[in-house]
Amino acid sequence: MSNYEWQNRPETKLVDVPSVNKIPERDIDKSPILEARHLGIDFGGLTAVDDFNMAIGRTEIAGLIGPNGAGKTTIFNLITKVYQPTRGTILLDGKDTNNMTTELVNKAGIARTFQNIRLFASLTVEDNVKIGLHNHIKYGMWSGILRLPKYWRAEKIAHERAMELLSIFDMQDYANLQAGSLPYGAQRRLEIVRALATNPSLLLLDEPAAGMNPSETGELMDNIVKVRDTFQIAVMLIEHDMNLVMGICEGICVVNFGKIIAKGTPREIQNSPEVIEAYLGRKKEG
Amino acid sequence: MKTMKKSTTANILCYGIIIVFFVVIQAMLSSGSIGTQLKGLLVPVCCYIVMAISLNLTVGVLGELSLGHAGFMSVGAFVGAIVCTCLETVIPLGPARLAIGMIIGALFAGLAGFLIGIPVLRLKGDYLAIVTLAFGEIIKNLALCLYVGLDGNGLHFGFLSSIRALGMEEGARTIVDGPVGLQGITKISTFTSGIVLILITLLIVLNLVNSRSGRAIMALRDNRIAAESVGIPVTKYKLMAFVTSAAIAGAAGCLYAMNYSTVVATKFDFNASILVLVFVVLGGLGNMWGSIIATGLLYVLPEILRQFNSDIQKYRMLIYAIVLILVMLATNNKAIRGFFSKMKDAISRTASGRRKSKGGEQGE
């Protein structure tokens, strides 16, 4: 179970940012880490996402929720350039990510996890994390083949860093296990560790609590906040588990049919008639 | 949950096994206990082992099916043979000349791999396989139309014509004679050089796989989209694997060519590519030691069958085909797989059981 009473925590005060968006007040002195302006994409005749506007503060835990098929993962795919947007701009730390590929977006500071877990199943847990460290602890192909001193030094540092990251989620003992053979919950946690290894400024988590029981979810909530506090990064998550969302998210964006239907604090969202209608349907008259 | 051992000590042990094997074979050679037919296979089997290891890098480690690997062998063979022939007067020492030939052959094969890889590696699965097959056939076709000769004025190249059209002096030396292939090669390949090439190849490939670049390549195999999302440049590492694989095949090609006085380009056709692929798959994708053992056994098998009475001799290729099919059926049969994994679990349980008996800990 979580060791913090999430329901009763003080609400973060949100303030306006020039582009009709809100971020936590404490982040106002720095620019938002991510700003999406009028983001949209069409697949042939189908508009999957339309006029998506959002800003995320530098240390904000933001939530993206909505019914199934609302376009949430599509928005993640747009931000990480798995799909190129048809309309709109994405500013990462003020920089336009216009022609970036997924790889460049990661180098610029966005890391993500996937709805259907995408681990490197045949490799060990430690190797999965080390791949996350690929762009940070470097040596060339020939240093590796000839086993130059650079190789030994870098591998030692990589090993230590990987174990450090794994210990955040209490997974050091799993280091030599094959990633594909881990239990489901451990695989999800490993994906998060791998994403963290890439040293991002913004972490996108796609349904991190899927398939977890309440006790695991509570631990996950603690861990996400711990990650944010330790690394001072922003987190945006897609989730269906409302306890988690309302518990740790500071700003929430609700989408349905590819459009934003509400934005604000958890309390505002819970009381929004549009959100209630989207999830529960309209109240019958009379 | 599966544990995976770090295999550095295992690797060193296996290099040792190869060296021991080499010493044994040398002893048998000098005592005359190896028949001429088997003796003639020693260098080719080394070439095919190196081909299998290099193809395993593309198919097993990178995870892309390549059906034109023999094309790179071909490039290395022709370039290497030309270089060795030209250097005959300059470097009289055989092994040194062979080494230079192999290096230059590898460079050209690697270049071919690079040029082919850039367009090809964008394609998916079966389409990539077909295009590699196409390139292999193109290289074979081009080699069949090549004319190269050496005379006092230097090296002459011709295409689609004839040796006479090269306009060389009297007493010039024909190196490549169109469809007839490489001619008049001074044989400088030895079993020792074959073993050395195998050891060097293993060193390169195993060290590459167990390094940062190797991890990136395997990440691409396991999940390309996830690899991109953690910042791995896809084209760079695909090319790295493909080009390294091609270069090593080129070195093997040179070794192969310098083992015969004539070599026709049709030796390096689709059937040769398929043969190497069979060795790689049977030995286990990604398993370099498996490639060595599978190639060694299967390449030599038809020759061993030849030793039996002449009745069976007739059927040896048929037996080979049947053995291949049966092995594939057996290794992919769920019942047999289940049996083997139960055995593996039982063995590891008894091993760990013995270790833990002192500590009195609960088993996993």
Place this chain on the structure above:
Amino acid sequence: MGFLSNLINGISLGSVYAIIALGYTMVYGIAKMLNFAHGDVIMIGAYVCFFAISRWNLNPIIGILLAMVICTILGVIIERLAYKPLRSAPSLAVLITAIGMSYLLQNSALLMWSANTKVFPSIINKSSEVRELFGGSVVITNGTLSLFSGQLTITLTSLITVLVCIIVMLILTWFTGKTKMGKAMRACSEDTGAAQLMGINVNGTISMTFAIGSALAAIAGVLLCASYPALSPTTGSMPGIKAFTAAVFGGIGSIPGAMLGGILLGVIEIFGKAYISTQLSDAIVFAVLIIVLLVKPTGLLGKQIHEKV
């Protein structure tokens, strides 16, 4: 009219490739495997017809039917013995088994019928008797059709090859589009699991696909040897590879694609031989394939498969 007669030769050769490619593409569509042994089934079909006509003195039509029957049985047996047990295995394993099966067929043929090239007997009536049609504008003699007062000559063999290909294509289109079994085949190639849940006998459907493909292979073998009479155990190998290339070229899994790919490949090969170089004709064919695939990565009529992220 060299251009036209080259074109017709190309279409004729391409028709043979198309019929072979149909076998590859149908099997790939439904069983998701590349049946490397297909080229060798062609060879077996040609041999059966050869023996039927020259040793047992049967009517050529009977010979062809016999070849079709034997190839169909052979195809189904191969599928049941070697491919069915590996349905859930990785595709590379099935590929290697298919390669082994190809070696098996080639070496069996080698043992039974030796490596000596046999000359395939002519099936078309090549009598020097002159027959005129359509009031003299079409003259048939020596197995050749002459049109426009001899300006354009087409061999009867080529004509029949193209006609057979068209007929096969029409029958196959009708079969997959309108019959119950054809619909079952299409369903299985979309999603085997769902098809099974709908009560379709997937095993039977796959066997039927192999049967049809093998029957087509027999026809292709006979047509191939009618135009190029040299028959040996390796006769099926290169046409098999080229037809496989054609199937991918047109978009693997697509029946119209196999037709288009096959015919285009034949035309390119003949034109390459005629106008560029005989030795390089294969290289040219493959080079064109590569260029097309680079421009259109899933083949001419192939479907784009989107991966869900």
